[in-house]
Amino acid sequence: MDVIKKINNNVAVCRDANGKELVAFGKGIGFPKLPYELTDLSQITMTFYQLNNHYYQLLAEIPQHILDISAEIVKTAQIQLNNNLNPNMVFNLADHIHFAITRMQKYKDMKLVFSYDIEQLYPKETELAKYAVKLIQKTMHVTLPEAEITNIAMHFVNGQAEIEQAENAPNIDRLIDSVANLIEDAFAVKLDKTEFSYNRFVMHLRYYIKRIQDEEQFMDSNENLFHTMKESMSKVYECAATIAKLIYRELGIESTDDELMYLMIHINRIIKNTQ
Incomplete structure (x- = not known):
């Protein structure tokens, strides 16, 4: 080679x-x-x-030690889980770990709650996530909130091959296209769908839609932070609320305030990268 x-x-x-x-x-x-x-x-x-081009960009952006940790975690998961994992999970997990650490530093008042429902529904994935969080904390000398166990467990759940996801892909892709159009109209921008920042946003959007479909939305009691962000980022909030209404019309489930707050963070990031 x-x-x-x-x-x-x-x-x-x-x-x-x-x-x-x-x-x-x-x-x-x-x-x-x-x-x-x-x-x-x-x-x-x-x-x-x-690999898609945006994964090459991700490799260049994510620090080496985070990529190494992600690869070690996924290698362990492949051994312990019977189902196949999405081959791109190393990159998706590395991006999440990087985002989680950045979020923890930037939004210090954000509360995240560990989900006992996820622990009961997905015990193997939760145990793997506990191992992952301990490894991250030991290797990087950071203290992650316990709720990251839930977030990483859901990456293992989503990363496993599912026929249902393949069958629903066209509808989800159509919904994501509609969300992109709403963002472009709200901020008078043209999103470059070949860019890494757009593909990263789509990845987070897919997880958001899946949480809604599985009725496992974030409900983490961040009311004060949510209202602060709503006031300081009013245009971003209006866009997020419009997207939530679109998803409600499509899926029949309302988004929680915590989901709106996460959506606002991701919208704000993609707009900054675009501008």
């Missing part, structure tokens, strides 16, 4: 024996002078073929 481009010390773009490009994870594979031939394939822990 030829290592042709360094992403970080432990992640690199490679070319296999058939000439196909892939992204490989392995300790130190990006460190030697490139290009070079990697003869000891036991150094490779994970490989990813045909």
Whole structure:
């Protein structure tokens, strides 16, 4: 296998024996002078073929240690869970961990509540999430709220292959397109759907819609912070409320204030990146 481009010390773009490009994870594979031939394939822990462009951007943006932790967590999950995991879960989980740490630093007053319902419904995923949170805290020397166990457990739930998701994909894609149109109209911008920031927003939107469909919305008692953000980001709030109304018309379920607050954070981020 030829290592042709360094992403970080432990992640690199490679070319296999058939000439196909892939992204490989392995300790130190990006460190030697490139290009070079990697003869000891036991150094490779994970490989990813045909990655979308926005995942390459994610690899460049997320710190190396977060990518390494995410890869270790997903590798453990693959061993312990019987169902297949979405092959892109390493990147989705790394993005969530990065966002969770940023959110914790920026929105210090935000409360997150551990969900005992999730623990009862998904015990294996919850145990894996507890392991993940402990590993993150030990490796990165941060104290994550207990509720991150719930959030990461839902990544394992969503990351497992589900026929139902494939059947519902066209309807969800149509709903996401409608949400994008609402944001463009509200802020008089044109979202570039090939950009990483848009694809990241879509990923969070899919989780939001799934939580609504599964009746597992966030209800974390952030009333004071929600009202503060509502006043200081009134235009973003109006856009989020309009999106929530659209989803209510489509799915028949109202969004909680906490879901609106999360939606506001993600809308604000994509608008800033677009502008």
